[in-house]
Amino acid sequence: MAKRKNARVTVILECKDCIRNSEKEGSTGISRYITEKNGHNTPNPLELRKFCPYCYKYTIHGEIKK
Numbered sequence: 001m002a003k004r005k006n007a008r009v010t011v012i013l014e015c016k017d018c019i020r021n022s023e024k025e026g027s028t029g030i031s032r033y034i035t036e037k038n039g040h041n042t043p044n045p046l047e048l049r050k051f052c053p054y055c056y057k058y059t060i061h062g063e064i065k066k
């Protein structure tokens with residue numbers, strides 16, 4: 001049997017609202033999450049709604065490069 005390549009890819013999700021706020025004023029931090037996605041099924045950048053402890057609300061977290 002032939003071995004398959006691992007399709008699971010580790011990605012980092014970063015809060016998009018914190019990035020915009022840090023440019024305007026001094027932000028306390030940027031919320032980041034680490035997760036995995038299937039690279040074959042989802043080749044586009046991943047975007048999920050996650051809780052941001054710095055914004056105190058659920059915001060869109062987008063995939064960033066390592």
